[in-house]
Amino acid sequence: MKQKITKKLGFIGCGNMGSAIIKGIADSGIAAKDQIFVYDVNEAAREAMSAYGVTVTEGNEQVCLASDMVFVAVKPQYMERTLISANRALEGKCVISIAAGIPAARIRQLARANVRVLRTMPNTPAMVGLGAFALCSDCDLTEEERGAAEGIFAALGVVEWVPEHLIDAVCGVSGSGPAYAAMFLEAMADGGVREGLPRDTAYRLAAQTILGTAQMYLQNNIHPGVLKDMVTSPAGTTIEGCYALEKGGMRAAVMDAVHAGAEKSRELGRK
Numbered sequence: 001m002k003q004k005i006t007k008k009l010g011f012i013g014c015g016n017m018g019s020a021i022i023k024g025i026a027d028s029g030i031a032a033k034d035q036i037f038v039y040d041v042n043e044a045a046r047e048a049m050s051a052y053g054v055t056v057t058e059g060n061e062q063v064c065l066a067s068d069m070v071f072v073a074v075k076p077q078y079m080e081r082t083l084i085s086a087n088r089a090l091e092g093k094c095v096i097s098i099a100a101g102i103p104a105a106r107i108r109q110l111a112r113a114n115v116r117v118l119r120t121m122p123n124t125p126a127m128v129g130l131g132a133f134a135l136c137s138d139c140d141l142t143e144e145e146r147g148a149a150e151g152i153f154a155a156l157g158v159v160e161w162v163p164e165h166l167i168d169a170v171c172g173v174s175g176s177g178p179a180y181a182a183m184f185l186e187a188m189a190d191g192g193v194r195e196g197l198p199r200d201t202a203y204r205l206a207a208q209t210i211l212g213t214a215q216m217y218l219q220n221n222i223h224p225g226v227l228k229d230m231v232t233s234p235a236g237t238t239i240e241g242c243y244a245l246e247k248g249g250m251r252a253a254v255m256d257a258v259h260a261g262a263e264k265s266r267e268l269g270r271k
Contacts, residue, residue, distance in 0.1 A: 101268025
């Protein structure tokens with residue numbers, strides 16, 4: 001049974017990721033809707049949250065005043081103005097950031113208040129309860145707050161604690177990874193269409209194949225190389241496909257993509 005959270009939870013920003021976390025919290029039962037306070041500059045987002053049943057406040061400052069733990073779910077370029085708009089109402093609060101690239105030390109500086117900060121990196125599969133979340137282990141949250149944060153994110157997927165100096169690498173892997181996975185899914189489906197499959201059929205087969213393979217790893221801890229070998233018969237169809245991927249430089253291209261995403265996250269942190 002999931003442990004219930006008694007703290008009041010605030011959300012500055014309730015777009016795709018913010019709303020996914022909010023709904024994951026409430027739908028899992030670990031916190032009630034009347035414990036959640038939100039604000040977003042977008043009127044449609046506010047209306048959607050109001051219809052969902054959580055409390056929509058008049059602004060960022062009001063969210064902070066009403067909450068014990070405040071999730072800052074805005075894009076990196078809006079972090080400074082968002083924290084300044086809180087008008088020091090974050091004093092003594094726990095701040096949980098999902099923004100890429102912004103170090104915890106910078107968040108403390110921008111908040112202009114005595115805050116405890118947890119930097120995190122979520123990803124979009126949280127919207128279907130299959131997210132991957134990295135939480136910085138070298139944060140200054142209390143043990144109770146750490147437990148609450150882990151419970152919240154665990155309701156939406158898997159949680160890994162990593163030191164903050166590795167969070168940029170996480171951004172390159174799981175933060176940006178859904179885009180890479182979607183591109184691979186689309187490419188697989190395109191290959192099926194090239195061979196004559198109807199588009200919808202090709203997408204469903206490719207998507208289920210990726211999902212199922214990932215579950216084989218997560219549930220049974222089977223090494224990806226072993227998963228590959230399970231399908232790859234001598235002189236068979238699969239080894240021909242594997243050869244084509246290796247010839248095309250798939251592994252190096254993916255590794256380069258992860259590096260590029262991590263490097264961009266580091267660049268954002270230097271601004």
